[in-house]
Amino acid sequence: MAGTHKLIVSPYLGEYVVLQPGSEGGIKISESKYQELRHASLAPSWFTSAVRTFWGADIGEGPLTDTVLVKPESPYGYVRATYELNLGCNYDCEHCYLGLKRFSGLSWPEREKLLYILRDAGVLWLQLTGGEPMIDRLFPEVYGLAYELGMMLTILSNGSRLANPGVLELLTNCRPHDITLSMYGATEESYDGLTRRRGSYRLFIKGLAAAREASLPLRLSLIVTNRNEHELGLMQAMADEWGIPHNSFVNMSPTIYGGAETLPSQSADHLRKRKVFTGCNAGHTFFHVDPHGMASICKIGRDPQIPLIEEGVDGLARLGAIADSLLLRQGGCTGCTLSGSCGTCMPLVTLYRKAKSPLQNYCQHREREEVNQQ
Template identity: 45%
Template sequence: MHTLIAGPQQHTYLVARPGARRGVQLRAARYDELAAADAADALVPEWLVDAARKTWALDLAGRPVHGTVVVRARTRLNYSRATWELNKGCNFNCAMCYLAQRTFEGLPWSEKARLIDMFCEAGVLWLQFTGGEPTIDRDLLEAYAYAYERGMLLEILTNGSRLHRDDVLGTLMRMRPHKVTVSLYGASEEAADSLTRTRGSFRLVMKGLEAARAAGLPVEITLIITKHNEHEADAMRGIAREYADQFSEYGSISPTYDGQPDPLAAQSPCFLGGNTVFQGCPAGHTFFHVGPFGLATMCKIGRENPIDLMTTGVAGLLGLQALRHLPGLPPAGEGVPDREGTTGELLPTS
């Protein structure tokens, strides 16, 4: 199984390690050298041996590029990120959910595999599995493994209720995710189960967090703060500090993506606002979202003008880039600066 991923990202090239937060930037000549070494079954070049040792404490000396590094091909689309809603089904029934209907349906496995190939062809390096609840999808683990093998950094956005399962945990330990983001709905059974409208949900989430911590997985926690749990905000922060590498707070509840206002009833007035400063929007430029049946949109909330990738193939994404130039849409974010050999936090590119 590979150790590193190398490929183009915007105006530069990156080398990444699954499960690690740091990466290395390359210039085109270094990328071309690595691609040639991969094709020739040559050894990892000395400059990458040195970079891997400094960045991740890895010893790649004497190892072949092929099998050690997944060298991603150049692509004309050059997307960086995508989110994939495997299905809309969920084992919770959260009061603030932005999905109007949460049905258990989606593509068959053969089409999911074809969609993963399209993510690769589009240039996607960071792929987030979401839902609904992705861990209840019957094809999640197979899809995760295939996307990992194709050379993507993977995130699972989950309610955490099935992280303790041997099959889920075993897969994530063998093929480390870039991160697992767990939503926390309260600091007690009373508050959390009230928000999720699911008895026992808090116990399952905590069981999942315990298992993820024991396995050493990179976990981030999102605190979902509503009227149901606002009195427990400090206690929720305490749980997040105990179980996660990082955490964030989400209190600005949205209507359903088709405009129904029902989730807004859960909004806590005390936690409105507080969002980060707007720094540009990558939707349609370097990011896209795909729903359960392969419909691509610029983001997971704004789902107008979907493109059926299962009909158009990856070329359909050119239509998203055209839509980004419609009046009224926010500007794109900045790309990755081109600095040869630099290392730093490997975060999704705007």
């Protein structure tokens, strides 16, 4: 059974925070108060008062370890990670960036080892994804141990398994920080057409209703393609009626193998100009792990990889240098002098170029004289 803690106290990027699984926000504390909590047997009065004021929660007067998990400091500096449990999925969405969605992954002993590696790396926020993570046979075990180890969990899902009693009980007892559900249309015709699975819309509605009934923290990602673009307004209206925060996902990318089969689903009218890419923390405070325990800087920049099961947490020491080499523009796209205002990171540019994508899909400069003169 997953841990029973109600609160997590943790280092976070040089600071110290108190978080409650399933709740927004948190409390920032000083290093001295963090150290006090690390060694306290009972909750100090300032702590119980702060928790009561912020969350309206009473943690009681028993041993601190009964309700509070205090995470130790890690020398590695990683605070976020994503973990693909499995690339397999029960849908076959025409826009999916995973391409070949093969069912394969680690055994339980290897997954258990991986989760302890993530803990030792300092990971506080862990995103569980796939494929569809909730159809993975070891999802309950992975989720339960990650929760027990003091990770704030987020889940990316299509919602098709949310009404499953076992899954619903797990998520209700050990609450995630949030669950982001992909929404593929506002009608059964569009939804099932995009997923290429009959009945997927009804599963989504059923899972959504069950999650709302259980008061689980939900978000919606409204997937906009040329198949359902006419329903975006209706999808937004439905999300508003449900009272669920939402955003629109509109830019289709090639597959992780550089395949172009996803690109025809792009809605030309909804191709969004990206913000100027000025760098990110991929590989430095954040990393990605695929179903085989291979760590990379992110979901897009998957090569080179580090075999975590073989090398353990010390293997992550190489990720920073890998990130710096992958994210450098190295002269830009064939010498483009506009790279300083480009909105696409180089790993994603590489996939678009492998897919021989039309330039407008990833280069949104409107004045290309300098590009064309190269």
